[in-house]
Amino acid sequence: MMKTKKGSEFLFFALRNYKLRVGLTVVLVFLAIALVGPSLARNTPFAYANPLGAEPPSGEYWFGTTTFGQDVFAQFVHGLRATFVVGAIGGGLGTFLGVLIGFTAGYRGGLVDEVLNMLTNIVLVIPTMAVLLIITAYLEVRGIITESIFIGLTSWPWVARAIRAQTFSLRSREFVDLARLSGMKPWKIVFCEIAPNMMSYLLLASILQFGGATLNAATLDFIGLGPTTGISLGLMMNNAVLWGALLLGFWWWFVPPGLAITLIVGALYVTNVGLDEVFNPKLREM
Amino acid sequence: MRRYFGRKLLVYGLTFFLAVTIDWMIPRFMPGDPIANMLSRAALNADAARILYTYYTHAFRLDLPIWQQYVNFWNALLHGDLGISTYLFPTPVVKVLLRAVPYDLALLIPAILLSWLAGNRFGAFAARTKWLDNTLLPLGYILTATPYMWLGILLAWVFGIILGVLPIAGAYSYSMTPHPSWLFVGDVLKHWFLPFASLFLVQFGGWAIGMRNMIIYELEADYSHYLEALGAPRRLIRDYAFRNALLPQLSGLALQLGVVVAGALVTEVVFSYPGIGSLLLAGIQNQDYFLVMGCFLFIIIGVLLANFVIDIAYVLVDPRTRRGMTGETG
Amino acid sequence: MSLTVENLRVYYQTLRGDVKALDGATFTLDDGEIMGLAGESGCGKTTLAHSLTRLSPPLRYVEGRVTLDGQELPIADMSRMNDFRMKKLSVIPQYAMNALNPTRKIGTIIRDLLRSRHVEADTSLQELYRRLDLVRLPYDILKRYPIELSGGMKQRMVMVVSTLLNPSLLIADEITSALDVATQKAVAEMLVEFRDRALVKSMIVITHDVSILYQLADSILIMYAGQLSEKASTQTIIRAPRHPYTKLLISSLPTIGVRHAEHKLSGIPGTTPLLLDPPAGCRFRDRCPVAFSKCSEVPPFVEVTDGHWVACWKESETHA
Numbered sequence: 028m029m030k031t032k033k034g035s036e037f038l039f040f041a042l043r044n045y046k047l048r049v050g051l052t053v054v055l056v057f058l059a060i061a062l063v064g065p066s067l068a069r070n071t072p073f074a075y076a077n078p079l080g081a082e083p084p085s086g087e088y089w090f091g092t093t094t095f096g097q098d099v100f101a102q103f104v105h106g107l108r109a110t111f112v113v114g115a116i117g118g119g120l121g122t123f124l125g126v127l128i129g130f131t132a133g134y135r136g137g138l139v140d141e142v143l144n145m146l147t148n149i150v151l152v153i154p155t156m157a158v159l160l161i162i163t164a165y166l167e168v169r170g171i172i173t174e175s176i177f178i179g180l181t182s183w184p185w186v187a188r189a190i191r192a193q194t195f196s197l198r199s200r201e202f203v204d205l206a207r208l209s210g211m212k213p214w215k216i217v218f219c220e221i222a223p224n225m226m227s228y229l230l231l232a233s234i235l236q237f238g239g240a241t242l243n244a245a246t247l248d249f250i251g252l253g254p255t256t257g258i259s260l261g262l263m264m265n266n267a268v269l270w271g272a273l274l275l276g277f278w279w280w281f282v283p284p285g286l287a288i289t290l291i292v293g294a295l296y297v298t299n300v301g302l303d304e305v306f307n308p309k310l311r312e313m
Numbered sequence: 314m315r316r317y318f319g320r321k322l323l324v325y326g327l328t329f330f331l332a333v334t335i336d337w338m339i340p341r342f343m344p345g346d347p348i349a350n351m352l353s354r355a356a357l358n359a360d361a362a363r364i365l366y367t368y369y370t371h372a373f374r375l376d377l378p379i380w381q382q383y384v385n386f387w388n389a390l391l392h393g394d395l396g397i398s399t400y401l402f403p404t405p406v407v408k409v410l411l412r413a414v415p416y417d418l419a420l421l422i423p424a425i426l427l428s429w430l431a432g433n434r435f436g437a438f439a440a441r442t443k444w445l446d447n448t449l450l451p452l453g454y455i456l457t458a459t460p461y462m463w464l465g466i467l468l469a470w471v472f473g474i475i476l477g478v479l480p481i482a483g484a485y486s487y488s489m490t491p492h493p494s495w496l497f498v499g500d501v502l503k504h505w506f507l508p509f510a511s512l513f514l515v516q517f518g519g520w521a522i523g524m525r526n527m528i529i530y531e532l533e534a535d536y537s538h539y540l541e542a543l544g545a546p547r548r549l550i551r552d553y554a555f556r557n558a559l560l561p562q563l564s565g566l567a568l569q570l571g572v573v574v575a576g577a578l579v580t581e582v583v584f585s586y587p588g589i590g591s592l593l594l595a596g597i598q599n600q601d602y603f604l605v606m607g608c609f610l611f612i613i614i615g616v617l618l619a620n621f622v623i624d625i626a627y628v629l630v631d632p633r634t635r636r637g638m639t640g641e642t643g
Numbered sequence: 644m645s646l647t648v649e650n651l652r653v654y655y656q657t658l659r660g661d662v663k664a665l666d667g668a669t670f671t672l673d674d675g676e677i678m679g680l681a682g683e684s685g686c687g688k689t690t691l692a693h694s695l696t697r698l699s700p701p702l703r704y705v706e707g708r709v710t711l712d713g714q715e716l717p718i719a720d721m722s723r724m725n726d727f728r729m730k731k732l733s734v735i736p737q738y739a740m741n742a743l744n745p746t747r748k749i750g751t752i753i754r755d756l757l758r759s760r761h762v763e764a765d766t767s768l769q770e771l772y773r774r775l776d777l778v779r780l781p782y783d784i785l786k787r788y789p790i791e792l793s794g795g796m797k798q799r800m801v802m803v804v805s806t807l808l809n810p811s812l813l814i815a816d817e818i819t820s821a822l823d824v825a826t827q828k829a830v831a832e833m834l835v836e837f838r839d840r841a842l843v844k845s846m847i848v849i850t851h852d853v854s855i856l857y858q859l860a861d862s863i864l865i866m867y868a869g870q871l872s873e874k875a876s877t878q879t880i881i882r883a884p885r886h887p888y889t890k891l892l893i894s895s896l897p898t899i900g901v902r903h904a905e906h907k908l909s910g911i912p913g914t915t916p917l918l919l920d921p922p923a924g925c926r927f928r929d930r931c932p933v934a935f936s937k938c939s940e941v942p943p944f945v946e947v948t949d950g951h952w953v954a955c956w957k958e959s960e961t962h963a
Contacts, residue, residue, distance in 0.1 A: 145323075145324065145327065148324045149324060149327055149328045149331060151568065152324060152325065152328050152571075152616065152617065152620055153328060153331075153332065153571070153613065153616070154570065154571035154574045154575065154612060154613070154616050155571050155575070156571065156572075156574060156575030156578060157571075157574065157575075157593075157609055157612045157613065158335075160578075160593065160597065160609075161335070161336075161605065161609055164597045164605065185568065238458070242460055243575075245460045245462070246460065246461070246462065246575055246578075246579055249460075249462045249579055249582070250578070250579065250582065250594060250597075251594075251598070252597070261460075261462075264462060264463065264466065267466075268466065268582075268583060273466060273469055273470055273473075273474065273481070274474065276470075276474060276475075278470065281463075281466050281470075282467075284463075285459075285460060285462075285463025285464075285466065285467070286463075288458075288460050288463065289455060289458050289459045289460065289463065290458075291458075292458035292460075293454050293455050293457075293458035293459075295458075296454050296457070296458055297454055534741075535736070535738040535741035535742055536741065536742055536743060536744040536745070538697065538736070538738070538742075539736055539738075539742035539743070539801075540756070541697055541699075541721075542696045542697050542728065542733075542734045542736060543728055543729040543733065543734075543756060543760075543804070543805065544724070544725040544726070544727070544728025544729045544730070544760060545756055545759050545760070546725070546759050546760075548759070549755060549756070549759045553744050553747070556746065557744070557745075557746055560746070631746065632746060632747075632748070632788070633745070633746060633788055633790060636788060636791070
């Protein structure tokens, strides 16, 4: 009963929240482009479509062409798809691991908590990019799934920490004791009493993880350690710099990919803030 | 306080141990003869290859049991021997790295410190001035969402190509050789500025937003309301809020180090700046695994040291830690 | 007259409209008087406290006048009120346990506060020690951090800080709610001593616990749903209340030694009205056992006997 009332109250504020609306709209627009774009593109990303090489945007090539005459728009929309895939899988895995580890540590306590906490602190300290570089450098063939998995495997610690803290505070609350006293099975307590209270945080964390995964993937791709096949936004920028787009002023090659990432991640951050305001009545401005 | 540092040092010690172990294990993931594999991928002439093969077989002692190889590795490490670079043969890896470290420090230390200090100040101002808040907030979100390499590319393009006022490659002009003179210093600064700005701006956005939110949170705390009820001037209330908000910002700095290192790496690539990032990439591209392992180790050590420095700073800033209570979690 | 409040209306802004949390309060407080302010949750007592000490959004000043020691208090103006705060009017807040900055030593907080209010800290040090003795706190508490103190100690520390500049009016907002009964008694006694030693001239003690007022207050003001119900001396309120709400409230208090079988605890059926759109007339009407037709008009808060005010048509008519 209370949950549906709460749910509709959240929806009410969610729809009225300016930041949430703007952020979500931007992300959805890009998602739409990623879904629909490749069918709209007249060329495949790697085809040498333009015999004249690099040309600025025109009616025929909406985002211009690269040094090799490749359609930048085609690369862009396919790269956008890759971005969303990595963000979803990498971010999703990171959130999942963080919740799993953080919750186990917080709920069990004791030695389990000590060990997991130590593990979390270690992975937290290690600069993830260095590890990602080493790992991916040694792989001969890399796919987009592999990249996402590795990103997920290194990005979970901060979520684990936060979930652990929340679990600690929630598990000692009265309603959990009540459930335990009434003989509820542990897994039921977890799912029906504790989990709903963390839902809002989970949503916020997943959004940030998505953004983080996107940035990490872009960095890896830019260095040339992204997937060995396919195109991505980071790879576009890598190629652009490699083939002198910077010096020759082929701005249409390197501006769109970076701009897309900036806008998507920025919109995600803003959505995050908006959602936080919806969930946390104290933050709502009058 | 002893407990506080004890825990931290334990984590750092374990991390270092783990990192070195990963480092050691990596060439062993190769099927077949790791050394021959390594060397075959490096473009060396026959004589050099033979010499290195003997050297490394001896160094790795592959005929010995695994644990002893591991111990030997640690032994070499503690003697400052990280092998010889195949990419920059015959320079020892340590020497190559030490040449690059000053460039990284020159970029990272000012960028991290200044962006943290300036970002916090601006965030605090924004929290109390409506017009600044309205301009700073969106700008901050955009900056912190910007990928480091893209900002670097944009800055290089605008200031290097379009406006042509700043150079975009190298640490100093290729036509110059390092010598003490104002001309050289000026040249170095010109080459340093854009990569520095790139690192500075992205972080600045993040800190400004973080501090702004933290200050608003602190201003809504009970102790702030109490001071207001007792007629304290806004200056005092803001001062208390600011000092309290700095604490989580300092912890946040430690968490951001990994991200900044990645950013520096990528920025060095964009600007061909000769730091460890560039070396790491060159090592990867040229299959110089010793160089790669060395870079990894240096990065880890650097990050651990920086973490430690921040821990010390935290103890200085939060008086409660000296009493044996920590304000932070974990 | 120490404090005069005339027709004070302060509303609470929400997205759905104004909540009429304090709707027309008029009363006076004499020098040296400790007045208890009691009522159910949401009756407006904390709103009254905030109106006098910190009237900031979402609270909105509608109308009314407050005078302290002959001077009008600019309660709607946050910055002008600063001249009065702590010096003439002070507060021990509901959140006293968290009122001290956790990252500063207590002595530093006091020093910073006094310095920023342009009061010499050094001359006050002896006085500070004397106050600490009064609340039975050790001197070295000044060198400690709030986190090192127990809840009760923090409470007493806040009492000292708030009264340091001898305000004319002290408002104590629910300061005994989180304490055990023994500490409640001690705190109540300390408050009376503050008044007896003229460190504080008059006090408003806000609580929902009427029994503590019995020990400490000279007079009691009962509020209901944003409006004043009755004000009289403590004895009168407890033994001979006239407002129907007060009568029900007093009779619902348990008495020690009385067994349930002998004397049933009566509650008050019904719930308080929502103040977003309060009913016209007397707000207690729906739950009142003696309500009649006139109650559809708002009853005025009138003095039915010397020092005894009631807002009830039944009572004012009987008197007349």
